[in-house]
Amino acid sequence: MNTPQIQEDEQTHIDAFNSRISAGQTIEPKDWMPQKYRKQLLRMMSQHAHSEVVGMLPEGNWLTRAPSLMRKAVLLAKIQDEAGHGLYIYSGAETLGTDRAEMIDQLLTGKAKYASIFNYPTLNWADMGAVGWLVDGAAIVNQTALAKCSYGPYSRAMIRICKEENFHSKQGYQIMAHMMRGTKEQQEMAQDAVNRFWWPVLMMFGPSDSDSPNSDDLMKWKVKLYSNDDLRQRFIDRTVPQAEAIGIKIPDDKLKWNPTTRHYEFGEINFDELKSVITGNGPCNKLRMKQRNDAHKNGAWVREAAVAYAEKKAKA
Amino acid sequence: MSTKENWPAWEVFTQQKNGAPHEHAGNVHAPDAEMALLNARDVYGRRQEAINIWVVPSVAITASTPEDMGPFFDPGNDKMYRWPNYYKTPEGIKQI
Ligand SMILES: [Fe+2]
Ligand SMILES: [Fe+2]
Numbered sequence: 001m002n003t004p005q006i007q008e009d010e011q012t013h014i015d016a017f018n019s020r021i022s023a024g025q026t027i028e029p030k031d032w033m034p035q036k037y038r039k040q041l042l043r044m045m046s047q048h049a050h051s052e053v054v055g056m057l058p059e060g061n062w063l064t065r066a067p068s069l070m071r072k073a074v075l076l077a078k079i080q081d082e083a084g085h086g087l088y089i090y091s092g093a094e095t096l097g098t099d100r101a102e103m104i105d106q107l108l109t110g111k112a113k114y115a116s117i118f119n120y121p122t123l124n125w126a127d128m129g130a131v132g133w134l135v136d137g138a139a140i141v142n143q144t145a146l147a148k149c150s151y152g153p154y155s156r157a158m159i160r161i162c163k164e165e166n167f168h169s170k171q172g173y174q175i176m177a178h179m180m181r182g183t184k185e186q187q188e189m190a191q192d193a194v195n196r197f198w199w200p201v202l203m204m205f206g207p208s209d210s211d212s213p214n215s216d217d218l219m220k221w222k223v224k225l226y227s228n229d230d231l232r233q234r235f236i237d238r239t240v241p242q243a244e245a246i247g248i249k250i251p252d253d254k255l256k257w258n259p260t261t262r263h264y265e266f267g268e269i270n271f272d273e274l275k276s277v278i279t280g281n282g283p284c285n286k287l288r289m290k291q292r293n294d295a296h297k298n299g300a301w302v303r304e305a306a307v308a309y310a311e312k313k314a315k316a
Numbered sequence: 317m318s319t320k321e322n323w324p325a326w327e328v329f330t331q332q333k334n335g336a337p338h339e340h341a342g343n344v345h346a347p348d349a350e351m352a353l354l355n356a357r358d359v360y361g362r363r364q365e366a367i368n369i370w371v372v373p374s375v376a377i378t379a380s381t382p383e384d385m386g387p388f389f390d391p392g393n394d395k396m397y398r399w400p401n402y403y404k405t406p407e408g409i410k411q412i
């Protein structure tokens with residue numbers, strides 16, 4: 001039914017919502033919000049949560065082969081943080097009306113997307129350095145922006161996450177710096193890791209602004225405060241000097257400091273590769289889905305035991 | 317086995333240091349209160365953020381609604397005489 005009265009009420013809601021957004025106020029779960037805002041946020045937040053969860057897999061690959069007990073402890077702590085990040089964002093997303101079990105089911109059945117970067121393999125120990133330094137470094141740039149987004153639960157989850165994320169990127173950078181002071185083979189391993197990860201990391205920021213279908217709405221609603229290209233540039237500008245400081249060469253012939261714009265210029269990103277990885281054809285898409293499903297299955301007995309224990313105690 | 321098991325949610329409140337109030341930190345899912353407490357410790361207290369934790373079933377919380385915002389809080393909005401700076405003190409008086 002679409003009587004004039006209902007349309008009028010709807011318009012009042014929209015106006016109130018828009019003026020709160022432009023006043024920089026946050027929207028909270030029980031506030032009225034446009035259907036599209038709810039839908040886009042749920043899509044973004046669930047994809048983000050899935051990324052934290054799937055992101056544990058490439059690093060988990062090196063847990064049993066970390067070069068020292070200390071490195072192993074650090075990697076474990078980082079991976080545990082990522083599980084927590086997934087949890088914070090799932091619980092933020094639940095406030096939009098979909099429960100966590102439903103979202104996890106969408107991940108396990110392959111209906112949901114997660115960050116394309118985790119569909120690349122981690123082939124040697126230096127990859128743990130490159131992932132921490134570059135992947136988490138890119139995540140920091142993204143998440144610092146999202147910490148100011150208009151949806152309260154998302155923003156608060158991001159603030160919490162950003163506090164932990166610096167440790168991730170620093171421990172990665174330290175691994176790289178350490179290897180660059182090592183033997184020639186170690187230096188080559190570190191450089192090789194960056195050669196493989198650099199471009200896929202730049203793709204983490206998503207398609208170019210001219211080809212980003214959801215960006216307009218998200219920016220209008222202050223879910224996104226900066227465009228994909230702006231955030232990508234910010235990441236490059238802060239990362240290149242870090243690479244230079246430890247003797248890593250960024251694998252981009254066109255990379256060049258522009259003293260006028262005070263930004264780095266860089267080569268062309270292969271967005272066809274991004275599209276192909278997102279649509280399921282990256283090097284590890286199938287492996288990640290299998291690993292995630294196996295982990296869920298293998299953990300079933302723990303969840304069943306927890307329920308049995310709770311039931312037994314409730315009876316006693 | 318269904319993958320769609322959803323344990324009840326528990327709101328987590330953490331006390332950061334001795335004497336400080338408990339503040340809302342977030343929530344966890346768990347089959348009972350004891351496990352909710354353990355999960356809350358692992359999720360919200362890994363970096364000395366808490367010396368004490370409360371967990372409360374999320375369904376047990378009654379909250380005011382955004383629509384209430386105006387009328388519900390009205391009684392507190394127009395009583396300026398509840399603030400000390402409503403009262404003028406005679407000149408020369410430094411302390412009261
Ligand atoms: Fe994370
Ligand atoms: Fe991280």
